[in-house]
Amino acid sequence: MITFYPGPSKVYPQVADYAAEAVRSGIVSLNHRSAGFMDVVKETVRLLHEKLDIPADYHVALVSSATECWEIVAQSLTAEASLHPHNGAFGKKWVDYAYKIKQPTSLSDADVLCIVQNETSNGTQVSMETLAKFRQEFSALIAVDAVSSMAGIAFDWTLADVWFASVQKCFGLPAGLAVLIYSPAALKRAEEIGENAHYNSLLFIHENFSKFQTPYTPNGLGIYLLMRVLQQVPPIAQVNVITKKRAADWYAFFEQEMSGSLFRILISDTAIRSDTVIAVEGSEPDIKAIKTAAQQAGITLGNGYGDWKNTTFRIANFPAITDEEIGTLKQFLRSYKR
Known part of the structure; x- marks a missing residue:
């Protein structure tokens, strides 16, 4: 998993x-x-x-x-x-x-x-x-x-x-x-x-x-x-570059490849978007469905939290997560969109 x-x-x-x-x-x-x-x-x-x-x-x-x-x-x-x-x-x-x-x-x-x-x-x-x-x-x-x-x-x-x-x-x-x-x-x-x-x-x-x-x-x-x-682990200056590059790639992925899908980035203001936690918004039924499908595909998405508990899923962008794992999730999301 x-x-x-x-x-x-x-x-x-x-x-x-x-x-x-x-x-x-x-x-x-x-x-x-x-x-x-x-x-x-x-x-x-x-x-x-x-x-x-x-x-x-x-x-x-x-x-x-x-x-x-x-x-x-x-x-x-x-x-x-x-x-x-x-x-x-x-x-x-x-x-x-x-x-x-x-x-x-x-x-x-x-x-x-x-x-x-x-x-x-x-x-x-x-x-x-x-x-x-x-x-x-x-x-x-x-x-x-x-x-x-x-x-x-x-x-x-x-x-x-x-x-x-x-x-x-x-x-x-x-x-x-x-x-x-x-x-x-x-x-x-x-x-x-x-x-x-x-x-x-x-x-x-x-x-x-x-x-x-x-x-x-x-x-x-x-x-x-x-x-x-x-x-x-490498020094934080190196980790910082990788984390921010991955975050930028995630936001671009949802705005470009996932455009027109059932899901969108929760925060529209790019100046305050997190580099380490990507929050994705959708309807309550759609959020529930994609989390279930992801689990069946061997992927655990983060639940929503607080006011956004039922209408978002969250993606951790943490250093221990590998590029290969990120690629697997992106491929799942592309397939789910189709």
């Missing part, structure tokens, strides 16, 4: 060998305070900086999920209130969750701006140019949910103070781990707020990762797999 589901999505095939390697070598049995495991954490952090071109003064930590990162931003970095401009289901989920933890009394006093860089639910994204405008206009911290794009496209990390993503999408790994990246300014804000009452308080996380330790018993296998995948 070929999967284009946008998360959890296809893992790199080498992951199976890496997992077996971790068991055989005893990595998964190491105490998380041991020197051997700390070496794995240290190398993983180093590789994240190197392969994703993260600035040297930005800090890296590993946590359980992007949802946990929402919690960390709300409890450790929000003194008064957070602002959440959004246009999709995951942006809405973030604001709902954040306000349960830190209910704002006045949004005019907001000290954190929370942006979903890639809105997986509808195939939109916030460009670096737009993020730069936010940076100019908002003087406090900016936090970016980059779940469906980190490790798939290149970022200007300096345009935000907090970036985070789970690994089950562009990293090509199983779910259960997330990467949290934060600037010196974010750490300073955490110190000013002084929130240190939880196992995942940013100050406690930072204290541990400064020693290449974790504040709790971690997903050791997930961290090892992340390290091994980072060793195999």
Whole structure:
């Protein structure tokens, strides 16, 4: 079965060998305070900086999920209130969750701006140019949910103070781990707020990762797999070129070869279309029919999500997916159109 589901999505095939390697070598049995495991954490952090071109003064930590990162931003970095401009289901989920933890009394006093860089639910994204405008206009911290794009496209990390993503999408790994990246300014804000009452308080996380330790018993296998995948993938500048070329090809494919079919790209504004999640619109019966036909052909298309649950399917454009698999899906779509 070929999967284009946008998360959890296809893992790199080498992951199976890496997992077996971790068991055989005893990595998964190491105490998380041991020197051997700390070496794995240290190398993983180093590789994240190197392969994703993260600035040297930005800090890296590993946590359980992007949802946990929402919690960390709300409890450790929000003194008064957070602002959440959004246009999709995951942006809405973030604001709902954040306000349960830190209910704002006045949004005019907001000290954190929370942006979903890639809105997986509808195939939109916030460009670096737009993020730069936010940076100019908002003087406090900016936090970016980059779940469906980190490790798939290149970022200007300096345009935000907090970036985070789970690994089950562009990293090509199983779910259960997330990467949290934060600037010196974010750490300073955490110190000013002084929130240190939880196992995942940013100050406690930072204290541990400064020693290449974790504040709790971690997903050791997930961290090892992340390290091994980072060793195999090219630098993000190269990945970025491939991802954006594939995205352009997908949009051209639907606008040209699929023109006049039952399906069309959901987002008409080309400036905000996602590079990593392609959302395709159709009637509810047609969407249901094509997903069933694809499944019978050995292809899993992504379901719609939120307001678009029944009227879209989604195609992951993640690095672990091969050109051959993309070609197979395109041939299926051509045949389906006929």
